[in-house]
Amino acid sequence: MPAEEHPPASPPAAPPSLRERRRAAATQEILDAAEGHITEHGPAALSLRAVARGLGMTVQALYHYFPSRDALVTALVTKGYDDLAAAVQAAVDTAPPHSPVPRLVTAAEGYRRWAIAHPERFQLLYGTPLRDYAAPAEGPTTQATRRMSAIFEREMFDGFTEAQLAAIDTATLSPSLHTYLAQLPHFGEGPLPPPATALLMSAWGHLHGLVVLEVFGHTSFLGDHQAEIFRMAMENLLTDLHHRIPPP
Amino acid sequence: MPAEEHPPASPPAAPPSLRERRRAAATQEILDAAEGHITEHGPAALSLRAVARGLGMTVQALYHYFPSRDALVTALVTKGYDDLAAAVQAAVDTAPPHSPVPRLVTAAEGYRRWAIAHPERFQLLYGTPLRDYAAPAEGPTTQATRRMSAIFEREMFDGFTEAQLAAIDTATLSPSLHTYLAQLPHFGEGPLPPPATALLMSAWGHLHGLVVLEVFGHTSFLGDHQAEIFRMAMENLLTDLHHRIPPP
DNA sequence: GTCTATACACCGATAGAC
DNA sequence: GTCTATCGGTGTATAGAC
Structure with missing residues (x-):
């Protein structure tokens, strides 16, 4: 289960497209929510589901941005x-x-x-x-x-x-x-x-x-x-x- | 949920009865198994079930010696x-x-x-x-x-x-x-x-x-x-x- | 004192529809 | 890209029979 290319993805030389910018914004939002969850419940309690809950999403949406926990x-x-x-x-x-x-x-x-x-x-x-x-x-x-x-x-x-x-x-x-x-x-x-x-x-x-x-x-x-x-x-x-x- | 009296139980002045000795031995066995489990899987993985599994018991037996995790x-x-x-x-x-x-x-x-x-x-x-x-x-x-x-x-x-x-x-x-x-x-x-x-x-x-x-x-x-x-x-x-x- | 059975929660991950 | 549904697993704790 390779975990590359998904989250940060070294940007190509070309300027980021709209789709890429949206993706980056969503990724950032997820990271912020995850950080907030850690701050509140400690690192051990971190889970994709919990982060998704906090964002009002379902887990699968997250899997689209991060291939795994x-x-x-x-x-x-x-x-x-x-x-x-x-x-x-x-x-x-x-x-x-x-x-x-x-x-x-x-x-x-x-x-x-x-x-x-x-x-x-x-x-x-x-x-x-x-x-x-x-x-x-x-x-x-x-x-x-x-x-x-x-x-x-x-x-x-x-x-x-x-x-x-x-x-x-x-x-x-x-x-x-x-x-x-x-x-x-x-x-x-x-x-x-x-x-x-x-x-x-x-x-x-x-x-x-x-x-x-x-x-x-x-x-x-x-x-x-x-x-x-x-x-x-x-x-x-x-x-x-x-x-x-x-x-x- | 008070958690006293169960595991160590400051011994009364009288010599420990057979029942008490048995209980102490069992408690010790559980502690050893738990320690072994921590050694193998880390503190975060500690659970009553896992310890019970390692001892060939069921969880409820453990609850008899330790009122909670x-x-x-x-x-x-x-x-x-x-x-x-x-x-x-x-x-x-x-x-x-x-x-x-x-x-x-x-x-x-x-x-x-x-x-x-x-x-x-x-x-x-x-x-x-x-x-x-x-x-x-x-x-x-x-x-x-x-x-x-x-x-x-x-x-x-x-x-x-x-x-x-x-x-x-x-x-x-x-x-x-x-x-x-x-x-x-x-x-x-x-x-x-x-x-x-x-x-x-x-x-x-x-x-x-x-x-x-x-x-x-x-x-x-x-x-x-x-x-x-x-x-x-x-x-x-x-x-x-x-x-x-x-x-x- | 130990068992089975059970209630109720959590989790990661996948399949497939829309 | 997001959803529902689902699989298969984890856990704490309680009820009640033996």
């Missing part, structure tokens, strides 16, 4: 990653130019804010994988991860020379890991020295973990103070990082 | 937290007395190892909350969090005086947060100064985030090297921590 889910996941990355980027972009709060912290707070504003969509991306849904290999997840990495990489390491980054003082990396990281397809602009890549992953884990615990309610006993704990953790992360980067 | 889930969640905490504790306990790897890192690796060994059960605890399942307030989750906190608290801060911990150098904590943390019911043995509590939460997020990303497949591009990245991150965490604790 998986196709719809894939579209939603892709859009989720896009929106999250855009939110992080927007947070960085809209920060005042000489803000006292470091850009990396701003980016992290953008990540957290999006997750808290859209907990169910965040679950769709980073929670338990959906029952009987297999994400397409080399699919949206991979691409999205790279885009996010690129943003955080820039905010963490911009302004340092490659030599500095290569000399970052971390706990020992085995030669095997070192060469592996060195030959990893680079997400960002320039190549990233292995110690920097390792710290990037560590930082992502740190950031992500605090957000996950909060969104899934495991730190609710902190109440409103979760924001400040998060901020403190990210500021500490940054100073610890700078502490590990040698002077030029 | 929620009751069964609660029992499984509780057991999950217990097992995870026990695994972390066991990792610390079985470490060689003068091992070069710090006890905190050992504990963290115990956490990671359990999650990787039981990814579906880990999902049950820390993944997307189950559809239509509401954990009992002040329930197993809260208790379990405290137990885990106590372990990590010990490994992070044992050997330091309270004065040292109170003088930990973190990014600024607002007075409001400071007093909030100070009056938080203490999870561990002694009272924990606010900066230490804040760093404990930060560390838990760090640890948890890396594990979550790995278990849910978001860092699979690192392959076997995820273990080493994790180890490095935890070692860095520990040295950064010591860097923030002033000498006595």
Whole structure:
């Protein structure tokens, strides 16, 4: 059951015909309704029937736009990653130019804010994988991860020379890991020295973990103070990082 | 629909009767089957029918031991937290007395190892909350969090005086947060100064985030090297921590 | 305590008429 | 492109016989 060609369909060079525009509009409407349903009932409750109900259609109308439930889910996941990355980027972009709060912290707070504003969509991306849904290999997840990495990489390491980054003082990396990281397809602009890549992953884990615990309610006993704990953790992360980067 | 008294049933002072022992044995058998089902098909697929099928029973037999699906889930969640905490504790306990790897890192690796060994059960605890399942307030989750906190608290801060911990150098904590943390019911043995509590939460997020990303497949591009990245991150965490604790 | 039978809901997917 | 009708499956929960 191939699931290509139907939803996004790389547009041909020619301008979209009326039929195509209508189709795109309908597709968009379905996506919005599906997103709304997830927001209200959680990712696990997503079903074509429920979306159809919400739209006043029958299921078969939907099958005309999405060949299967998986196709719809894939579209939603892709859009989720896009929106999250855009939110992080927007947070960085809209920060005042000489803000006292470091850009990396701003980016992290953008990540957290999006997750808290859209907990169910965040679950769709980073929670338990959906029952009987297999994400397409080399699919949206991979691409999205790279885009996010690129943003955080820039905010963490911009302004340092490659030599500095290569000399970052971390706990020992085995030669095997070192060469592996060195030959990893680079997400960002320039190549990233292995110690920097390792710290990037560590930082992502740190950031992500605090957000996950909060969104899934495991730190609710902190109440409103979760924001400040998060901020403190990210500021500490940054100073610890700078502490590990040698002077030029 | 009250769900008490059925599964664990605080035992009366008298020794358990034959009937009670039989009941306990059957309950245990059901729990094992349910755990097996989760391990094979994931938490979302858990249903009384499926468990009953696996046991060669009918659903109604199960209703005799668990008044509802929620009751069964609660029992499984509780057991999950217990097992995870026990695994972390066991990792610390079985470490060689003068091992070069710090006890905190050992504990963290115990956490990671359990999650990787039981990814579906880990999902049950820390993944997307189950559809239509509401954990009992002040329930197993809260208790379990405290137990885990106590372990990590010990490994992070044992050997330091309270004065040292109170003088930990973190990014600024607002007075409001400071007093909030100070009056938080203490999870561990002694009272924990606010900066230490804040760093404990930060560390838990760090640890948890890396594990979550790995278990849910978001860092699979690192392959076997995820273990080493994790180890490095935890070692860095520990040295950064010591860097923030002033000498006595 | 375990069974059959049943009520009532949900789901994905397909066939074929219009 | 949308509909009705349908197949074959999932689930929670209850009633009542044995």
